[in-house]
Amino acid sequence: MPLFMPIYALLLVMFIPAEEQQFYGLECLDCIYLLSFQVKKALLYMFMIFCVIAPGISFMLLKRNGVINTLSMETRAERTAPIIIMFIYCLGLYLMLTYTTNTVTLPKFIYSLALSGVIVTGLFVLLNQWKKVSIHAASAGMFTGFILAYTSFNLKFGIGMFIGSILISGIVMTARSYLQKHTMQELIVGWFTGVFITFIVNYFY
Numbered sequence: 488m489p490l491f492m493p494i495y496a497l498l499l500v501m502f503i504p505a506e507e508q509q510f511y512g513l514e515c516l517d518c519i520y521l522l523s524f525q526v527k528k529a530l531l532y533m534f535m536i537f538c539v540i541a542p543g544i545s546f547m548l549l550k551r552n553g554v555i556n557t558l559s560m561e562t563r564a565e566r567t568a569p570i571i572i573m574f575i576y577c578l579g580l581y582l583m584l585t586y587t588t589n590t591v592t593l594p595k596f597i598y599s600l601a602l603s604g605v606i607v608t609g610l611f612v613l614l615n616q617w618k619k620v621s622i623h624a625a626s627a628g629m630f631t632g633f634i635l636a637y638t639s640f641n642l643k644f645g646i647g648m649f650i651g652s653i654l655i656s657g658i659v660m661t662a663r664s665y666l667q668k669h670t671m672q673e674l675i676v677g678w679f680t681g682v683f684i685t686f687i688v689n690y691f692y
Contacts, residue, residue: 489626490539493600496633497534499648500596501527517594517640530597537580538604545572559668563619570611570622577604599692600633603685610680621669621677627656628681635682636689 500519522530546569549555555565581601584593607629614620631652638649660674669677 489622490542492626492630493534493538493604494531496600496630497531499634500637501531503648517596519594519596519637522594526591526593530593533580533583534601537576537583542569542573542576545569545576560622561668563615566615566619566622567612570608570615574605574608574612577601577608581605595692596633596637596689599636599689600685602692603629603633603688606688607681607684610684614676614680618676619669619673620680621660621663621674623663624656624660624669624674624677625681627652627659628678628683629685630681631656631678632682632685633689636686639690 497519501522502520504520519527546555546558549568549572550558554568556562557565560566560569581598581604584598584601607625611620611622611625631649634648634652638646656678660678663669663674664671
């Protein structure tokens with residue numbers, strides 16, 4: 488499910504060991520693994536509300552009111568409103584993290600992951616006017632881009648995590664192609680958009 492990809496990414500970096508001295512170019516506060524469990528739990532709640540629960544409820548309301556025919560949003564026209572809604576929730580999450588956590592110093596990757604969602608969904612609003620780009624592929628791409636950026640700052644977080652994210656992306660895109668939900672072009676555009684933007688934002692934030 489595309490909505491859960493940010494949660495999966497956070498769970499990996501929160502609970503897979505990465506010691507302070509394993510980071511170069513980062514202060515220790517940028518190591519997500521070193522956050523206290525209470526902070527991790529609060530962050531997961533915030534991302535869950537803005538990335539999963541609120542959008543999920545909104546999409547069900549759109550279906551109930553006839554704005555979309557199915558939750559899978561088969562047509563390009565059906566996707567405009569849900570993507571805009573997702574953009575609003577991502578922007579809300581980023582603003583909340585920026586302006587309500589100023590008393591706590593969080594790792595930069597927390598802010599940049601939320602900002603990646605803002606930029607990717609904003610771009611998808613425009614891309615959707617041209618092509619029915621795969622949201623599943625884009626979310627897998629965002630997952631991969633985030634893991635790649637995080638791994639590039641971490642000596643021991645593991646290249647295996649990045650390889651795993653590539654495999655997951657391949658499985659997702661193969662499934663979408665097999666189900667004939669998207670053309671190969673739609674899958675590739677979605678995935679590379681997610682990877683490129685998420686990596687750049689998280690690396691240079």
